[in-house]
Amino acid sequence: MRITRVRVIVQAVSIGLFLFFMFITSFSTLKGYPVSLFLEVDPLVAIATTIATHRVYQALVWSLVLILPTLLLGRFFCNWICPMGIILQFTGWLFNRRSDKDRLDSNRYRPFQQVKYYILVGILIAAAFGSLQNGLLDPIPTIYRSFTTSVLPTLDQATGTVYVRPHQHQYAWLAGGLFVFFLAMNLLIPRFFCRTLCPLGALLGWLSRFSLFRIHRNLDRCTDCDLCLRSCEGASDPHSALRQSECFVCFNCIEDCPEDALTYSFFPTGTGQVREPDLNRRRTVFAVVVGGLFAAFARGTGDTSSNFRRTCIRPPGSVAEPDFLERCIKCDQCIRVCPTNVLQPALYEAGLEGLWTPVMNMRMGYCELNCTLCGQVCPTGAIQKISIAQKRGEGEWAAVGPVVTGMAFYNRGRCLPWAMDTACVVCEEVCPVSPKAIFTREYRTTDRWGKELVLRRPYIDPELCIGCGICEHECPVVDDRAVYVTAVGESRSKDRSLLLNKPADAPRTSPPAGEPSAAPVQESRALVGFESLTDLVHGGGERA
C-alpha cells in the first residue's frame, strides 16, 4: 500500500477518535473515556503549563509520546494526527481546487511562515510570567473550543440530537468565526493556519531539527520539474534545500515525483537541508519583549487582583485565580461537559488573559449540586478533580466546608415580594442545600387598596450559600435578575472571601415556626461511592 494511503487511514482514525471523544463528552455518555486525550498529548500544552507552574500535571506527561518520535521522525504530528490539520487539509482538498501551476506557486516556502515561531516565543515568555496563552492559537485547544462553542451547537440547531435542552454559548460567534476564518484563509494560502500561525507546529518544527529521518532528494535523478511542490502541505521546499522545520512528513512529494528522486531516509547526507527554522535573532528578541509586555499589561489592569470582576465566577474546584491563569488552556472541555450550560467562555469577565476561560453565567444555567464533571475532564488542573463529598463539604471535608463559588444577593428593588407586593420565592424553592440558604420572613401589610396581604420575603443565609446560582437562573425577573450571584465569597481564594467563620463553625437547627418536627439537623447523610468517575456519573452517593 502506498504510504500516503496509510497516512490517510491514520488521519481518518485520528479525526474519528477526536469526533468520538467530542460527542461523548456529555453527562450520559462520558463514562470513563479519556476524552481529553488529544489535549493531554499536546506537547505545547505540557511545555507551556510546565513553564507556568513548574510541574507536569497528571496525564500531560503523555505528551512525551509525541515529543520523542518528533525528535526522531520530524513534524509528523501535523499531517498524521492533528485534528485541526486534518480538517484544514480536508477542507482545502474539498474547496480549493486549483491548476497545477497555481499549486506549485502556492506551496513554495514564504518568509511569513516564520511568524509562528515568534508567536511561540511570545506565548512561552508570557507563560513564564504566569499568563498562559497557548490556548489562543494552540490547534488542539482551538479545535476542541470551536467544536464546543460553535460546531456542536450548530449541529444541534439543525438536528436536535446533541443536547436534551439546547446549549448556547455567549459570544459563540467569536470562537466560531475565528474557526471559519482559518478555514477560509486555507483557500487563499493552503494550510495558512498550520504554516503561519500554529505555535504547536512551531514547537514541533523546532524539535524537528534533531530528527534522524527526513526527505532526501537524489540530485542525480531530480530534473528540477518542481512537481514535488504540487501537494506539499507544509511548504517546505522539497524541490531544493528541504526546510526540515516546515516539513509535515506528509509524503506527498515522494508520491508526486515522476522520477522517484525523493525518499524518506535515515540520516541522509549530501543534499542541502535547512535544519533550523528561518528565524531572525533581533525579531526573536522582539517577540520575547512582546510576550513579557503582554503579561505585564494584562496584570497591570488589576483585572486579576484589585479590579477583578464580579462576573468572574469560576466552576467548583477551580484553583485561585492567579493559579487558574497559569493552567487554563481555554480548551473549553469543562464547557462541553457541563450538563446545565452554566459554564461559558469568558469574553472579558476574567480580563484580557482570561478570554475563553470558563466562567459561570447563571442566566444560562446553574451549577448542579451533585456534579463535578468539569474538573474530571480538565486536562491541566485549572479545575481540580474533586469529589462530590469535597464539593459539598461532607465526610472528611466537613471541617473544610463546601466549595463556594460565589454568593447570592437580592436586588430588593426588583424582587416581586420585596418591591411589588407579589408572591414568588421560586429562589427558595430551588435552593438545593439543606437547610436552604434562602429563607423567608413573613411580612404582613395591606396592598394599596387596603386589602390585607401576607407575603414571604426572601433572604440569603451567607453561611449556607454556595453560589450555585440556581436561584438566579430560576428568578422570574428574567432580564435583570432580582437575585444574582457574584464572585465574592468564593472559597478558592482568601483574597475574595466574605465571611470570617465557616459554616462548619455553626451548628444549625431548623426554624421552629409551625414545624412540629424541628429536630436538629444531623450529619446523617450517607455519601458512598464516588470512588471513580463512573460512580459519580451514575449518582453513586446519597444512598441511605
Next chain:
Amino acid sequence: MDRREFLRRVGGAGAALAAATALGLKLHDSRAGDRYFRDLATAESQTLRRFRVEPPAGAKTLGIAHGSDVEAMVRAAVGALGGMNAYIKPGDIVVLKPNVAFDRGPALGATTSPEVLGAVAKLVREAGARRILVADNPINQPEGCFHKTGIQAAAAAAGCELFMPSPDRFSEIAVGRFRTDQGALEGSRGLALDNWQFFYEPFRYATKVIGIAPCKDHNLCGASMTMKNWYGLLGGRRNQFHQQIHNIVSDFPLMMHPTMVILDATRILMRHGPTGGSLSDLKPGNTVVAGLDMVSVDSYGYTLFERRQPPPDYLAMAQERGLGSTDWQGSGPAELTV
C-alpha cells in the same frame, strides 16, 4: 431582435410578474394587530383528552395501603379501586408521570421512588398495556435527574419508554378545554392557566394516564403531592406561576383528568421542600395511596405531615370549583395494612 425573441422575453417577464404576484398574495398575512396579540383558544388548539375511566361497581375511589413491601402496597391500594385491570385494557398506551424534578438520589424523597414507579409499571404491564411512556420536565438538568433519581433505571427495568423533555416535544395546549366528538372545544380556562406550553408529545399517543407523586413539603404552597405533580408537564416560563401558586395547583384537576393517581408516601419529605437534600429532612411514611380524585388523595396525604397548620388553600379552592372533594373520609376509603 426578431419577433420570436421578443415574444419569448415578454412571455418570460409576464410569467415572472405573475409568479411574484401569486406568491405575494399567497403569503400575505391580512391579520391586523388586534388579532395578532390575542391569545385565544381556537379550533386548531391542542387539547388533552380525558383519561378518566368509570370505576367498577363496588370499588372504592381511595385506597390507602400501609406496609413495607412497596409492590404489595401498590397492589393493595390499586386493588381497593378494583384492580389495575379495571382501568387499563390490553393495547392501552399508558403515560406514567413521576416527579423527577431534582437531581437527587431517591432516598432524599424529593422525587418519586423508583420502586413505586416500577411496581405501578408492573401492574400496568400485567393489565396488558402495549406501551408505557414515562415523562417529566424536571427543574434541574433532565439527564441528571432521570439518572440520579433512579427513575431511568426503574423505567428501563420495567420496559417503559423514557421521554426526555426536548423542546420539540412541547406544544401549546388550551388548558381546561376538551374536544367534543364533533371537534368543537368545550370547557373553560383555569384561574392561572389558559393556553400554555405543555410536554405534549407523550400525550399524543396516550390512552391512559397515571400520576405518581412523592409526598413532600413545599416552601410556598405547604405540600406537593399528586396535584402539584402535574406542574412538571408545563413548559415555558412556568416559574411565574408561583405568583398564584394556589390558583395554579387548583387548576391541575381541571387541566388533567388522569386515569388514576398514586401518592408515594413510602417516605415523606417533612421540611426544606421541595428539594430537601438531607436524610434528616425525611420521615418514613410506609404508605402508598391510590385514588381517582386527586383532591381527596392530597387531602388525605396532607394528614401524613401531622401539622398544626390547616391544609393548603388549593385543596379547598379545588373543591369549591367542583374539581374534587377534600372530604377523603366521606368517600369511604379502604385502608389496609400489608
